[in-house]
Amino acid sequence: MADSDLYIGLISGTSVDGVDCALIRFDDNQPEIVDTHFLEIDPALKQRILNLCSGNKINLGLLGEVDIEIGCLFASAVNHLLDKSQTASAAIKAIGSHGQTVWHQPEGDHPFTLQIGDPNTIAELTGITTVADFRRRDLTAGGQGAPLAPLLHRNCFASKVTDRVIINIGGISNITVLPADGKCFAFDTGPGNVLMDYWINKNHGRSFDVNGDWARTGTITSELLSRLSAESYLSLPHPKSTGRELFNGEWLEGHLGIAPGISEVDVQATLLEFTATTIVSSVLASLTPEQAFVCGGGAHNSYLIDRLQALLLECTVNTTSKLGIDPDWVEATAFAWMARETLAGRKIDTSPFTGAASPVFLGGIYQA
Numbered sequence: 143m144a145d146s147d148l149y150i151g152l153i154s155g156t157s158v159d160g161v162d163c164a165l166i167r168f169d170d171n172q173p174e175i176v177d178t179h180f181l182e183i184d185p186a187l188k189q190r191i192l193n194l195c196s197g198n199k200i201n202l203g204l205l206g207e208v209d210i211e212i213g214c215l216f217a218s219a220v221n222h223l224l225d226k227s228q229t230a231s232a233a234i235k236a237i238g239s240h241g242q243t244v245w246h247q248p249e250g251d252h253p254f255t256l257q258i259g260d261p262n263t264i265a266e267l268t269g270i271t272t273v274a275d276f277r278r279r280d281l282t283a284g285g286q287g288a289p290l291a292p293l294l295h296r297n298c299f300a301s302k303v304t305d306r307v308i309i310n311i312g313g314i315s316n317i318t319v320l321p322a323d324g325k326c327f328a329f330d331t332g333p334g335n336v337l338m339d340y341w342i343n344k345n346h347g348r349s350f351d352v353n354g355d356w357a358r359t360g361t362i363t364s365e366l367l368s369r370l371s372a373e374s375y376l377s378l379p380h381p382k383s384t385g386r387e388l389f390n391g392e393w394l395e396g397h398l399g400i401a402p403g404i405s406e407v408d409v410q411a412t413l414l415e416f417t418a419t420t421i422v423s424s425v426l427a428s429l430t431p432e433q434a435f436v437c438g439g440g441a442h443n444s445y446l447i448d449r450l451q452a453l454l455l456e457c458t459v460n461t462t463s464k465l466g467i468d469p470d471w472v473e474a475t476a477f478a479w480m481a482r483e484t485l486a487g488r489k490i491d492t493s494p495f496t497g498a499a500s501p502v503f504l505g506g507i508y509q510a
């Protein structure tokens with residue numbers, strides 16, 4: 143019965159902008175967004191999270207405290223959403239909580255990925271069974287542990303007649319290639335908003351460049367663009383995934399150090415073009431799509447969308463709203479969907495997206 147098939151998806155992404163919390167009703171396997179709540183992360187907590195993400199020396203006390211603090215924050219987002227939508231916690235089958243990634247290292251002898259936001263705290267403070275820690279089982283099955291949102295893209299956005307691509311532009315960007323023949327795959331293309339956010343924050347103290355308005359007034363510097371584009375991650379074959387461990391302020395400053403004298407606004411224009419060209423070259427190396435649909439916060443960056451449309455020529459560029467899911471809530475919806483699969487005892491075939499060797503149960507279950 144539809145009414146009882148309610149789940150909540152929770153995530154704070156690599157941009158560390160805030161907590162996305164979405165109440166989702168499933169009709170069969172198709173999600174419908176019932177209500178949403180976005181809870182901003184305050185600057186002090188954001189700084190503590192970024193310290194953990196920096197890879198600099200940290201102490202375990204800080205890691206443990208922030209783990210609990212994020213768990214409390216996620217739980218309060220859920221409780222607020224339940225109040226707002228006048229839904230009883232007992233009506234929710236489960237929360238799917240992605241948590242906050244603080245480190246993602248899918249290669250090497252001991253690959254690992256770490257998402258914090260204690261699920262025990264979330265289950266206890268909400269009274270709702272919580273599924274969390276979605277990525278680590280995939281890693282142990284030989285996958286990258288990421289990207290996982292393409293699982294929902296495959297489920298909801300694929301067409302049997304049109305070659306499509308879904309472009310998620312969060313802190314990092316990933317594409318999901320959905321050809322009409324069903325042979326889908328996905329990978330992280332490189333930076334989404336993370337470098338643009340860093341640069342405008344450093345120069346203007348703002349957390350992001352609204353609509354890309356600042357970048358639009360600058361001039362793209364081809365020399366800087368080619369230097370950034372020489373990054374070896376970009377030419378790796380998929381499956382592949384990346385994060386702030388690679389694309390961060392230090393990485394950018396290293397490149398700028400070699401070519402000083404570029405004006406601040408021209409750097410911003412070049413960073414936006416870097417995001418657009420890395421996405422588009424990944425798309426075109428994968429297929430020639432008829433339709434592209436953008437989701438994630440980058441969908442609001444109208445200059446970035448203009449550049450994607452210009453570079454993708456014949457392909458129409460829209461947001462996922464056109465396919466029935468608001469671009470701001472696709473990821474939260476994806477983790478609600480994954481929680482539902484896991485709770486139902488279904489393994490998921492992540493292999494086209496993460497490279498895992500066999501289907502896996504995603505996430506651990508923390509009973510209410």
Ligand SMILES: Nc1ncnc2c1ncn2[C@@H]1O[C@H](COP(=O)(O)OP(=O)(O)OP(=O)(O)O)[C@@H](O)[C@H]1O
Binds near residue numbers: 310349354
């Ligand atoms: N109006 C806007 N104009 C330009 N950029 C925007 C706008 N709104 C949001 N953004 C960008 O989107 C970012 C947030 O996007 P999103 O929440 O999808 O990223 P995320 O939380 O890092 O997700 P992911 O897990 O996919 O990395 C902001 O940091 C900002 O750069």
Ligand SMILES: [Mg+2]
Binds near residue numbers: 154155156160
């Ligand atoms: Mg976000």
